[in-house]
Amino acid sequence: MLDPQGAFDLRAFPRDQRARFVNAVTKGKNSMPPWGDLLKPEDVDALWAYVVAGETQ
Numbered sequence: 001m002l003d004p005q006g007a008f009d010l011r012a013f014p015r016d017q018r019a020r021f022v023n024a025v026t027k028g029k030n031s032m033p034p035w036g037d038l039l040k041p042e043d044v045d046a047l048w049a050y051v052v053a054g055e056t057q
């Protein structure tokens with residue numbers, strides 16, 4: 001979540017773009033490898049819930 005240097009600061013990820021999130025995490029995007037072989041769809045759903053909750057402490 002917190003300023004992962006060259007990756008994406010997920011605190012700033014647009015909360016109205018769930019499909020973009022799921023797609024990027026499952027299939028990868030540019031420098032980020034795909035996590036779809038490691039994470040089940042419900043895992044990605046749980047990650048999305050965590051990101052939109054925005055609890056960073």
Ligand code: HEM
Nearest residue numbers: 006007008010013020021024025029030031032033035047
């Ligand atoms: C479960 C853990 C992770 C989640 C949920 C996640 C999620 C995301 C999301 C949502 C984006 C933005 C994609 C977009 O712009 O639409 C992103 C970008 C990125 N992530 Fe991850 N990520 C994870 C783990 C990692 C790890 C472990 C790495 C490093 C090996 C990584 C490297 C990157 C990079 C480099 C980008 C920028 C991609 C670009 O060039 O546009 N991510 N990540």
